[in-house]
Amino acid sequence: MKNIKPYPTEEELPPIKTLNEVDFSATYSYADYMRFEFEERLEIIKGHLFKMSPVPSRIHQGISANIFVPIYNILKGKPCRVYSAPFDVRLAKKSVNDKEVFTVVQPDIVVVCDPAKLDNRGCIGAPDIVIEILSPGNNKKELINKYEVYEEAGVKEYWIISPSHKTFFRYILDNNGKFQPTKLLTEGEEVTTKIIPGFKLVLEEVFQD
Incomplete structure (x- = not known):
């Protein structure tokens, strides 16, 4: 019988390395937020992503x-x-x-x-x-x-x-x-x-x- 690998848990999901990998139409949690490894800053408000302003003036x-x-x-x-x-x-x-x-x-x-x-x-x-x-x-x-x-x-x-x-x-x-x-x-x-x-x-x- 073929071994079926279980779907990875959220903790096992790979990091998100670039902003291009982010789906702004999806719902995100703090667990997802912790996977972000890019420099751009984002906030999550009620599951929706918002880009923060660039480096403050x-x-x-x-x-x-x-x-x-x-x-x-x-x-x-x-x-x-x-x-x-x-x-x-x-x-x-x-x-x-x-x-x-x-x-x-x-x-x-x-x-x-x-x-x-x-x-x-x-x-x-x-x-x-x-x-x-x-x-x-x-x-x-x-x-x-x-x-x-x-x-x-x-x-x-x-x-x-x-x-x-x-x-x-x-x-x-x-x-x-x-x-x-x-x-x-x-x-x-x-x-x-x-x-x-x-x-x-x-x-x-x-x-x-």
Whole structure:
């Protein structure tokens, strides 16, 4: 009787070495994501792949640093931690099994106050704060989908910074698990948050070149 080799498990599947091997019409999980070996960065949102912007511009990186550093400084010695991209955030719905996680994003900056959500691969679960700095490559579909998955996952605050317009916008999760929009802020104004007591972000300093 001929030996029939069983179909390979997901762990036995070969690595995906080039972007050309990716089927953007297919559904992908975090287990698939871990097989990617190419340089291009992708995110998975509800199983769908999205290309990330190329290497961030100098202005984008400068704004990221101007936000990250003051958060990092005030969190020294405290349980909350702040991380900047590349940093994988896996937003699981029913199971934390890699094969059943269908949203993996790399926000520019995240604040995580629950150490149990951190592992060697990043964050599994909703960060307390997610910060996205808009790039020319961001598209409306991506932003809408991210809004939905961040709200569903229970992200407490979702910050969106526009370098071109020099604006800061924030959604805050209410007691019903729904995002509530706040006032659009710009240079000359300051940002505080209940998640980080004593923290103050001066937007004039954020957007300075």
